[in-house]
Amino acid sequence: MSQPQHTERLLTPGEVAALFRVDPKTVTRWASAGRIGSIRTPGGHRRFRETEVRALLASLTTSAPLDRSSDRAARKTAG
Numbered sequence: 001m002s003q004p005q006h007t008e009r010l011l012t013p014g015e016v017a018a019l020f021r022v023d024p025k026t027v028t029r030w031a032s033a034g035r036i037g038s039i040r041t042p043g044g045h046r047r048f049r050e051t052e053v054r055a056l057l058a059s060l061t062t063s064a065p066l067d068r069s070s071d072r073a074a075r076k077t078a079g
Contacts, residue, residue, distance in 0.1 A: 008050060008051060009050040011047065012024075012047065013025075013046055027046075031046055036052065
């Protein structure tokens with residue numbers, strides 16, 4: 001009996017671009033520069049592993065710490 005193979009979803013440059021809110025050409029440049037891994041289809045098109053793309057997106061979109069001092073200053077000037 002053969003084991004079922006887990007096939008990961010592959011995204012097009014356009015789908016990755018939509019997630020990052022950039023142009024698809026930017027995604028292609030990132031791949032050429034090695035900033036994001038890609039796979040080439042037999043036709044030469046780039047595809048990106050969804051898990052890798054989402055991990056990169058999560059690492060770049062961590063929430064910034066809240067700066068309470070600027071919040072207090074804004075309230076003083078407003079009131």
